[in-house]
Amino acid sequence: MKRVAVVVFPGSNCDADTLDAAQAAGSDAYYVWHRDTDLQQADVVVLPGGFSYGDYLRSGAIARFSPVMAAVAEHTRAGGPVLGICNGFQILCEAGLLPGALMRNAGLKFLSRPVRVRVEAADTPFTCRYERGEELVVPIAHGDGRYVADQKTLAELRANAQVVWRYVGDNPNSSVDGIAGVCNAARNVVGIMPHPERRNAPALGGQDGARVFLSMEARNATQPASDVRAVGGRHLRV
């Protein structure tokens, strides 16, 4: 049983669903208020979706300076797994813990509907219970979901297989390269725009998102990043 800290910012609104999904997967999940600086021996940290600080200035721009973020960065440096969902993804990008940024959807509309994504990397702590190439249906709910990065960063993402999820068929927000989720070079920090916590049981219309949380409970979830080796461009768990 992993200890999963769900960070609550002022304006988070997916924190309860995220806590439920982690508990349903068997985790010992609990809330950590954004002003706390103690993650209480968390194995995994999740930054949930919502509208932290009302999305003022830019989505995630103010939340990244919350007191808890120093502890999250420290957890990251130690190789601990961190997942950002939607606004959590935006916060991780603003904090520089993930490359790139998320801009206004090309169509300007807030989009709230199921989308199809393909699992492009199954060697992260949050996707290890999926198969690479598997297609999932998970809901999006965002206004600022268009992933952008400079050419150098995009080349690195491709070379290191850091794209975790990619939109299939319809690219709802015109993300570059259809990117719906990325991880850092060490592969312990993952950000995704779709909401797996909203699709983790048949009663919610499907359970394609459940394995994000089941992955946290898998053996490698707390494995140090140094134990993951790249061989011929593929990342192997050892």
Next chain:
Amino acid sequence: MGAFRVEIRVMPRASLLDPQGQAVEHALHALGFAEAANVRVGKHLVLEVTAPTKEEAAVRARTMCDRLLANPVTEDFSVAVDTAGRPEGSPLG
């Protein structure tokens, strides 16, 4: 020390799609302003910075942009210090 009125302009980087600017451009064309082109929408921030010199106020404002006010991945910014220093506590003109 003086208080300087600083104006900061933050614009989406020219190489990136600016859907807000495009929407405004379409609306202008719909209103008959066919001469409008290349519309881009950014942010304008006005703040008061207390500093020993005008130059130092600009340096501090640029640091604020680097750390918070602009995203280095998606935005460019410019800083203008447009009022000479005045004694602390007196109102801005």
